Amino acid sequence: MSTKDDELLKELALEEYKYGFTTDIEMDIAPKGLNEDTVRLISAKKNEPEWLLEWRLKALRHFLQMDMPTWQNFEHPDVDFQDISYYAAPKAKPQLDSMDEVDPELVSTFEKLGIPLNEQKVLAGVVAVDAVFDSVSVKTTFREKLKEQGVIFCSFGEAVQEHPELVKQYLGSVVPQTDNIYAALNSAVFSDGSFVYIPKGVHCPMELSTYFRINAENTGQFERTLIIADEGAYVSYLEGCTAPMRDENQLHAAVVELIALKDGEIKYSTVQNWYPGDKDGKGGIYNFVTKRGICKGDNSKISWTQVETGSAITWKYPGVILKGDHSVGEFYSVALTRNKQVADTGTKMIHLGKNTRSKIVSKGISAGVSQNSYRGLVKIGPGAENSRNFTQCDSLLIGDRCGAHTFPYIENRNKTAKLEHEATTSKIGEDQLFYLTQRGIDPEKAVGLIVNGYAKEVLNQLPMEFAVEAQKLLAISLEGSVG
Amino acid sequence: MITQVSDSLYSQLIKTYGGNLPSAEPRSLDEIRKQAFERFKSTGFPTVKNEDWKYTNVQPLISQHYELDAEPSLVAVDLDGANIPQLDAYRVVLVDGKYHAGLSDTVDMPGLSIMPIDQAFERLCFAKYFAEFADKTDNPFVTLNTALFTAGLFIEVGKNTQLSKPIHVIYVSNARQPVFNQVRNLYVISTFAEAEIVESFVTDPQAARSLNNQVTEIVVREGAKFQHYYLQTAASQGSYLNHTEVYQEKHSLYNNYNCTFPGPAFVRNNINVRLGDSEVESHLYGVTLTADNQFVDNHTIVDHIHPHCESYEWYKNITQDTSTAVFNGKIFVRPDAQKTNAFQQNNNMLIGEKSAVYTKPQLEIFADDVKCSHGCTIGQFDNEALFYLRARGISEAQARVLLVHAFAFDVTSRFANTVVREYVEHLVEEGL
Numbered sequence: 015m016s017t018k019d020d021e022l023l024k025e026l027a028l029e030e031y032k033y034g035f036t037t038d039i040e041m042d043i044a045p046k047g048l049n050e051d052t053v054r055l056i057s058a059k060k061n062e063p064e065w066l067l068e069w070r071l072k073a074l075r076h077f078l079q080m081d082m083p084t085w086q087n088f089e090h091p092d093v094d095f096q097d098i099s100y101y102a103a104p105k106a107k108p109q110l111d112s113m114d115e116v117d118p119e120l121v122s123t124f125e126k127l128g129i130p131l132n133e134q135k136v137l138a139g140v141v142a143v144d145a146v147f148d149s150v151s152v153k154t155t156f157r158e159k160l161k162e163q164g165v166i167f168c169s170f171g172e173a174v175q176e177h178p179e180l181v182k183q184y185l186g187s188v189v190p191q192t193d194n195i196y197a198a199l200n201s202a203v204f205s206d207g208s209f210v211y212i213p214k215g216v217h218c219p220m221e222l223s224t225y226f227r228i229n230a231e232n233t234g235q236f237e238r239t240l241i242i243a244d245e246g247a248y249v250s251y252l253e254g255c256t257a258p259m260r261d262e263n264q265l266h267a268a269v270v271e272l273i274a275l276k277d278g279e280i281k282y283s284t285v286q287n288w289y290p291g292d293k294d295g296k297g298g299i300y301n302f303v304t305k306r307g308i309c310k311g312d313n314s315k316i317s318w319t320q321v322e323t324g325s326a327i328t329w330k331y332p333g334v335i336l337k338g339d340h341s342v343g344e345f346y347s348v349a350l351t352r353n354k355q356v357a358d359t360g361t362k363m364i365h366l367g368k369n370t371r372s373k374i375v376s377k378g379i380s381a382g383v384s385q386n387s388y389r390g391l392v393k394i395g396p397g398a399e400n401s402r403n404f405t406q407c408d409s410l411l412i413g414d415r416c417g418a419h420t421f422p423y424i425e426n427r428n429k430t431a432k433l434e435h436e437a438t439t440s441k442i443g444e445d446q447l448f449y450l451t452q453r454g455i456d457p458e459k460a461v462g463l464i465v466n467g468y469a470k471e472v473l474n475q476l477p478m479e480f481a482v483e484a485q486k487l488l489a490i491s492l493e494g495s496v497g
Numbered sequence: 498m499i500t501q502v503s504d505s506l507y508s509q510l511i512k513t514y515g516g517n518l519p520s521a522e523p524r525s526l527d528e529i530r531k532q533a534f535e536r537f538k539s540t541g542f543p544t545v546k547n548e549d550w551k552y553t554n555v556q557p558l559i560s561q562h563y564e565l566d567a568e569p570s571l572v573a574v575d576l577d578g579a580n581i582p583q584l585d586a587y588r589v590v591l592v593d594g595k596y597h598a599g600l601s602d603t604v605d606m607p608g609l610s611i612m613p614i615d616q617a618f619e620r621l622c623f624a625k626y627f628a629e630f631a632d633k634t635d636n637p638f639v640t641l642n643t644a645l646f647t648a649g650l651f652i653e654v655g656k657n658t659q660l661s662k663p664i665h666v667i668y669v670s671n672a673r674q675p676v677f678n679q680v681r682n683l684y685v686i687s688t689f690a691e692a693e694i695v696e697s698f699v700t701d702p703q704a705a706r707s708l709n710n711q712v713t714e715i716v717v718r719e720g721a722k723f724q725h726y727y728l729q730t731a732a733s734q735g736s737y738l739n740h741t742e743v744y745q746e747k748h749s750l751y752n753n754y755n756c757t758f759p760g761p762a763f764v765r766n767n768i769n770v771r772l773g774d775s776e777v778e779s780h781l782y783g784v785t786l787t788a789d790n791q792f793v794d795n796h797t798i799v800d801h802i803h804p805h806c807e808s809y810e811w812y813k814n815i816t817q818d819t820s821t822a823v824f825n826g827k828i829f830v831r832p833d834a835q836k837t838n839a840f841q842q843n844n845n846m847l848i849g850e851k852s853a854v855y856t857k858p859q860l861e862i863f864a865d866d867v868k869c870s871h872g873c874t875i876g877q878f879d880n881e882a883l884f885y886l887r888a889r890g891i892s893e894a895q896a897r898v899l900l901v902h903a904f905a906f907d908v909t910s911r912f913a914n915t916v917v918r919e920y921v922e923h924l925v926e927e928g929l
Contacts, residue, residue, distance in 0.1 A: 418862045
């Protein structure tokens with residue numbers, strides 16, 4: 015490595031986090047600490063029915079009995095669960111009817127983030143947005159238009175009030191309260207999130223999107239997303255996230271549950287750009303998320319796409335349970351880590367039904383002194399006749415101090431299944447760089463080009479608007495990282 | 498990780514050896530044994546909660562009763578099973594882990610010493626290398642072996658010595674009562690020496706159950722070359738835990754060919770290779786053919802510590818009936834190991850209706866200027882290929898044999914010794 019490279023690497027480390035501002039807004043924050051009273055308080059604030067409170071309390075009791083896992087490929091930070099406030103919301107206001115009633119401070123925050131809440135300003139109207147500020151859903155756009163088709167897209171709190179039967183039927187059916195310690199925590203204290211229901215045979219007319227923003231200090235964000243595609247329904251859902259720059263670490267422990275019934279299809283895309291901490295690894299978000307979908311009916315499909323560039327520690331395995339015959343699960347991921355970031359991510363594909371197919375494409379990029387791990391499970395049950403899996407996980411190393419790891423678990427109990435797995439690790443080819451620079455492209459742009467090409471297979475899966483954002487995000491994160 | 502003390506083998510071991518470990522040896526060894534025993538006492542036997550033993554449940558093995566340190570009954574030892582046609586080799590026979598002079602060839606080659614391990618305690622290289630490598634891993638069976646081994650083999654190939662013919666080591670399980678054998682080997686291939694060792698595992702038809710906990714430490718010194726074959730052909734009474742720890746010095750070459758055939762009920766192989774200096778090359782090949790209710794688990798670690806090294810690993814599993822095959826291959830590339838070239842491939846063919854394959858090809862890479870890749874596939878007989886062959890008048894059974902041969906060819910074709918290769922191909926055919 016030449017000195018020039020080192021300089022560029024240094025620059026890369028200093029690359030600013032442009033969403034690091036905070037918003038001064040009147041907040042309603044619960045006192046720190048976690049106990050039954052906290053849970054009761056949250057439940058009361060949300061005006062929840064008795065069964066949900068009981069459900070939360072059950073989760074809390076499980077949480078208190080569970081130990082931290084030790085299998086992960088990073089040092090688990092000490093999280094003091096008593097030093098976190100479990101509820102933060104912009105000061106309560108009566109139900110909002112129109113845009114004018116939303117706190118202008120909030121509107122401008124989301125505008126800074128590039129999320130137009132103002133419906134009139136969205137020209138083509140292809141994306142409906144649910145904005146979640148700290149733990150509370152602020153505004154959901156285009157609700158009326160979606161309602162015409164019978165699509166329910168609202169905050170989780172509203173869904174509990176307006177569609178309790180759906181929530182009761184599906185909540186916790188994919189990620190039970192006891193799934194893991196953070197899922198248990200989330201189940202106990204989740205404050206809001208998004209709820210989507212697409213009725214039978216409806217092809218959702220626009221992309222649905224949630225934008226998560228952590229703003230308050232010393233709070234954790236625990237939102238819950240539940241998406242149900244009924245028979246023959248289709249929905250594409252996007253999720254984006256940012257947080258201010260702070261010296262302390264903040265915890266984000268969300269749970270996402272997807273349910274696809276017969277012939278249903280859900281496409282879930284994430285562009286995760288939580289604050290990653292500074293170059294010394296100070297601050298940043300702990301992103302410990304449980305995401306899982308179930309292809310319940312025959313011929314259903316669930317597809318996860320994720321672009322992970324933020325967070326001090328990313329720890330999640332979006333998975334699909336392929337229960338219905340002929341169902342399809344997909345996982346596309348780009349995870350970029352730099353400075354002292356850590357990513358331990360991958361997927362779980364559980365094949366139970368006949369003729370089920372899954373495809374995994376994971377691209378890891380590590381720079382600086384970061385550690386990037388792919389951990390995946392492909393499990394073929396005894397009854398999963400003729401199932402098929404293809405897995406590809408590639409790692410790109412930029413700099414000689416970073417690490418790339420793969421932990422693929424492959425378990426097959428059916429003799430008619432076909433599985434393939436391949437993985438490569440390499441650095442950016444000097445010949446590729448030479449080819450581009452020789453044609454007058456400066457090294458920085460050349461690296462951007464190569465990395466974007468490397469990640470193309472995944473980026474192509476993103477809806478148009480997000481693909482552009484993700485591409486930019488990768489380019490910004492990589493500026494000056496000639497390896 | 499702590500096992501219940503009610504485990505019969507565990508409590509039996511603690512009761513028998515708690516106060517008096519095998520001794521009459523150099524003082525230094527006493528200390529090593531004592532520490533190892535303490536370590537084993539605190540960890541106990543591994544359970545499936547332990548990541549390295551996730552798919553491998555040893556509880557049924559250790560909850561049975563065994564005779565500890567039984568004297569071998571030398572009534573007629575049947576060695577036919579270990580015979581490799583046309584192999585001209587120095588034969589070394591261990592009956593229930595103990596060196597048997599009567600059945601072994603006398604070796605008078607200068608530069609080559611073969612002896613029971615308890616006669617090697619005074620040797621310089623024993624003191625230097627014993628328990629230096631295997632005990633650094635956290636395999637409880639290794640610490641148990643270090644604490645309690647009573648027999649085994651010491652082989653030293655002297656400086657610049659090139660063996661004219663291979664050494665064929667035969668382990669016969671012969672005891673008429675259930676035994677727990679702990680065998681400990683140390684092989685030192687000195688600088689610029691070349692050696693070839695073939696190890697066969699067989700069972701006397703009259704033998705009772707046996708649990709064999711074997712540890713082999715191997716040092717391949719500068720510029721040395723070592724071809725190492727494992728041929729696991731024991732019968733179903735046998736259960737094997739076989740840990741091989743290899744340490745390689747500069748410019749050395751180590752090739753391991755690890756073959757398991759239908760027979761032993763339980764096999765767990767740990768093969769760890771540490772590339773302790775630069776310009777080192779290692780190859781690990783494996784063919785596993787399982788049948789009935791067999792359980793075979795191959796765990797390998799290739800540890801690249803220094804730059805400019807190459808490793809190449811290829812394991813093939815073929816599972817029949819209700820058998821299970823496990824493969825776990827780890828490749829580490831340490832921060833200084835630039836210019837590493839590491840390759841790993843694991844292919845599996847499921848034939849048995851109820852057979853299972855669990856595989857975990859794992860890479861951990863801390864250096865950027867490296868070329869590392871791994872691949873893994875699971876499949877079965879290609880029906881079109883079967884049809885192609887049958888349409889040409891080849892019987893179905895014959896066609897299957899052909900296809901399995903073709904599947905295993907990538908590995909068998911790498912065998913340096915053609916006599917062993919033919920023998921292995923024959924065993925594959927027989928095992929189908």
